Amino acid sequence: MTTKxxxxxxxxxxxxxTMPIAKLRKRYSQLFRAEPPKAFGPDLLxxxxxxxxQEKAYGGLPAATKRLLDQLVRAALAKPNGPLELPRRIKPGSELVRTWNGKTYRVTVTSDGFTHNHxxxxxxxEIALAITGTKWNGPRFFGLRSVAHQEATDGK
Known part of the structure; x- marks a missing residue:
């Protein structure tokens, strides 16, 4: 989407x-409600x-992108020298199937979440809790994440 x-x-x-550094520092303080870092030269300011x-005028990053960036930061902090992997993305329309205590459950991925039993x-x-009555990591319950991956991202 392009915005005029x-x-x-x-x-x-x-x-x-062409703005002098003193004015840049003042404008930075107005916009960020904080003093600019001392290491910021004119270019970075x-x-x-x-x-x-531009963020104020046209909007910032979508919430989903912010969450993805937060996940990547947590992964990088947990394994500083390890490879960064993007979390799996499930396309809307996909169906997740899980058998629990002899009963098969189907979940449909939508653009804004998941549907289960209408x-x-x-x-x-939330769905794993509704099915089992106990708290589960949802992606792990539905086989989207291994135990080893979960432990690595939890910092265990």
């Missing part, structure tokens, strides 16, 4: 390259300010 540039936003962005101006859930752990 607002003239006021473009005008402010156009002023950044301009980039940070430009990003924040009810919508935001995550698989």
């Amino acid at each position: 540039a607002a003239p006021a936003v473009e005008a402010e962005l156009d002023r950044l390259p 301009r980039r940070s300010i430009a990003h924040r101006i 009810k919508t859930y935001t995550n698989l752990s």
Whole structure:
């Protein structure tokens, strides 16, 4: 999706390259409600300010992207020298099947969550709880994550 540039936003962005460092520091403080880091030179100040101006005008990252980035940071902290792997993505329309205590359960992946027994859930752990009556890691319950992977991402 493309958003038409607002003239006021473009005008402010156009002023950044010639703005003195004192004014950049002041504008940074206004936008971030904090003093800029001492290590930030004019170039990094301009980039940070430009990003924040555009973020305020046009919106930031979607919540799903923020969650993905948080997952990657946690994985990197848990295994600093290990490979970073993107979590598996299940496409809407996919069906997850799990047999539990002799009964087969089917879950359909939707664009905004999961459906099971004509009810919508935001995550698989809620469904695993509804099926078993106890708390489970939903992706693990449905076979999307191994025990070893779960332990690695939990930092155990």
